[in-house]
Amino acid sequence: MTEAPTDERQPTLLDRMGGVTGLVLASVPTFAFVVVDAIAGLDAAIVAAVGTSVGLILLRVLRKEAIQPAVSGLIGVLVASLIAFYSGSAEGYFLPGIWASLVMAVIFAVSVLVRRPLVGVIWKLLTSADVGQSWRDDKVAVHAFDVATLAFVAVFTARFVVQEWLYGAGSTGWLAFARIAMGYPLLAVALLVTYWAVRRARGRLQVVRDEDR
Structure with a gap:
């Protein structure tokens, strides 16, 4: 049994x-x-x-x-x-996060410019599957991952701009609030866009594979 x-x-x-x-x-x-x-x-x-x-x-x-x-x-x-x-400044506590946001925004933006949207690259690495062909060969899939990657660019850019402004103003309390409020909530929005992009890319590549049969 x-x-x-x-x-x-x-x-x-x-x-x-x-x-x-x-x-x-x-x-x-x-x-x-x-x-x-x-x-x-x-x-x-x-x-x-x-x-x-x-x-x-x-x-x-x-x-x-x-x-x-x-x-x-x-x-x-x-x-x-x-x-x-x-x-010697309390605001310095927030500097690593501020500059990390800028670096990530640049990295994600550059990946779109060179036609290798980072969300798609990460998806490929995590799944090791392209449903019959490379997602980079399909314009619809690439566009979907462009949108998802740009969502992360928007999140990281917003974090940097707001928190850098607060840092310059010496607003330690508001920096803490912004760090938390612009952390996981904004990340959740970007992940929702990523979920849409992955579903769209998978569906598109599945259609292409069926058409090639």
Whole structure:
């Protein structure tokens, strides 16, 4: 007697990041930094941010969850904290994220200009399947991935422009708000566009394969 196959749901990106709870907790070090900086100054704020990040790792260990997201978060906090410490400015804590947004916007934009939209390239790497032909050989598929890639360009550009302006104004509190508000919510919009692009590309390439039979 053979056992019926069981369908095991593959963990999504949200699952790997700890679900909605994980996304919320990832914002805690930033909140801690801003609040403690307002109360006790920059040095105490750095200690609070790093200590909170370490605490999130321990929490994941106790809950027997993957610690990779929290470790990545700790590395980001350490880099941001070092910049804030050496610059002597609380706003420096946000500089890595601001400039990372600019770099990503440029990379995604250039990929469209050279006709290798990055969303399509990443899709190919993740799936290792083109449904019978390369997506780069089909104008409809390329256009779909152009749109998805440009959605990420818009997200990263918006983050850079707004947060760079707030950085210049020295608005630490608003920087923290913008970082969170323009983080996962905008990313979710870009991922929805990506979902549409992938479905459109798959459908188009499937049609082409059927026509070639």
